[in-house]
Amino acid sequence: MSQQSASERKLNLSRSRALFQEAQQVMPGGVNSPVRAFRGVGGEPVFIERGEGAYLYDVDGNRYLDFVQSWGPMILGFGYPSVLEAVTEASKRGFTFGAPTQAETELARLVIESVPSVEMIRFVNSGTEATMSALRVARAYTGRSKIVKFTGCYHGHADMLLVQAGSGVATLGLPDSPGVPSETTANTLSVPYNDKEAIKQVFETYANEIAAVIVEPVAANMGLVLPVPGFLELLRELTAKHGALLIFDEVMTGFRVALGGMQERVQITPDLTCFGKIIGGGLPVGAYGGRREIMQVVAPLGPMYQAGTLSGNPLAMAAGIATLKELRKPGQYELLEQKSQLLGEGIARVLHDTNSDAQIVRIGAMFCLYFTREPVHNYADAKRASAERFASYFWEMLERGYYLPPSQFESCFLSLAQEEAHLQEMVQSIETVLRQQA
Known part of the structure; x- marks a missing residue:
């Protein structure tokens, strides 16, 4: 029809x-x-x-x-009452300060208490910023350059990630994007989602060069594709064996498929996790977090630079706190x-x-x-x-x-x-x- x-x-x-x-x-x-x-x-x-x-x-x-x-x-x-009230009250105190607020620590603690793999967290303004920053952390921590993603998984529109992406790119029929130099994606390896043999082959070929594997634990940007049994477990095994980091992009699944995200459902502990969507209660937000020793490479504590004028925005923090408090009931x-x-x-x-x-x-x-x-x-x-x-x-x-x-x-x-x-x-x-x- x-x-x-x-x-x-x-x-x-x-x-x-x-x-x-x-x-x-x-x-x-x-x-x-x-x-x-x-x-x-x-x-x-x-x-x-x-x-x-x-x-x-x-x-x-x-x-x-x-x-x-x-x-x-x-x-x-x-228009959920407690979220609306929280944002209204926060707006009365000021939209943005470019300075630390207590709300940032409160939301950080709520995320950390809900997602055991996260020991430290950094707030940003979008899922794209979160994934881009998490991969920079992985490269800084491991001293390696190559990253592995999966065909059809969308991790935002950073240049290095627009390789066989899904979501809007898939809808428009664009396998990549003009304006992305080939040298920018030279260190991005794309593998079919759920293909165990392909990911094994990648590690056999580039074992000592891979900084991280980034994956949507449920691929939610090519419709909704569930991981086949053993796929995520294999990623955890291979990354641990070869000294690479495993990054779960839970921008979509975080606080949605379970309080602790998909990692709670499958009982797999990633090294880093990316968040967005729900943790801002509808306001622009993103975040990345993980093991303390890894996150300690982030400036100003460590040498890896990442910043944002509106990161930790008071209104987004207020909406996120109110939303997570409701979800934790x-x-x-x-x-x-x-x-x-x-x-x-x-x-x-x-x-x-x-x-x-x-x-x-x-x-x-x-x-x-x-x-x-x-x-x-x-x-x-x-x-x-x-x-x-x-x-x-x-x-x-x-x-x-x-x-x-x-x-x-x-x-x-x-x-x-x-x-x-x-x-x-x-x-x-x-x-x-x-x-x-x-």
Whole structure:
């Protein structure tokens, strides 16, 4: 089934359409991050006016049950009272100081108490800064130059990491990026995700040159790809054996699949971990942390330089503290798991009953629908899923009031604000859409 043209859609998006035309005159593609342009599904983006609880409201007055959640951080929902109060009070004291505040230490302690592998942490302003800085630490600590990443894993837009990246790069069909000199990526080795033999071969070839392996423990930028049994364990084994560092990029999975992230679920201890999204409660933030002896190479304690004028911003720290305090209350992750299981089992039943060429992948408060029956273990598998059917599904669900990621290479997110009734209604809507596609 081909995706709808704008004239065929019943949803009124006239104001969004006008705003997008205006935005394109002053911003590249009319957006400040590529996936927002809706290129992966065709058509033009929805302009959001506000969020409230589990819902988004666009500028045309349409309401959507939100499964994008600003790409992950809104795990409590929009306008959560304690978070809103914390940010309001912090704003009264000042937006930024460029000086230490107590809130930085408080949020650091909350992260460290929740994630045992982290003994020291440094806050930055984005996930890109976190991964870029963690890799610089790894090179400084080991005295080596090469890094290993996995094809389709997205670790931000630093030059050395734009090698076979996923997410927006995958959506736009760009295997790399113009403007990145070849010498910048000369020390970046890219290996297929979940390919045990390939990573073994890389270490056989470059064992004494590899500073670090960076991995999304759940690959959430090519849809949602779970690690096959033994894959993450092998990475831990190889890095430990050859003196390289293991970096878990938990920007997406941190505080979402468990309080301690994916490393808690699989009981693997990385050397460094990158965070973002949830630890800022919806405000711009990133962080990297790990073993004390490794983090001690960071300036001003050590020689590796990294800085940021707005790092540890008081508003972001306040939102992060309030969010993590809520998440650390007993039963929160059990509740998220119950909701995820309810939705996942419902969708799986619908896929079976409609005999759809599709599958659901889920873990914790994350899920993804692939329009293929073939198993998805890596980026090449993910790209075989039908982009056309996903686009049709996306627009049909939007018509019914569900805001999903506008790309088949992105994960959906659940929040504590979503009720079981919301999820049951969504399952019914998915069934209707899939029967129409059949």
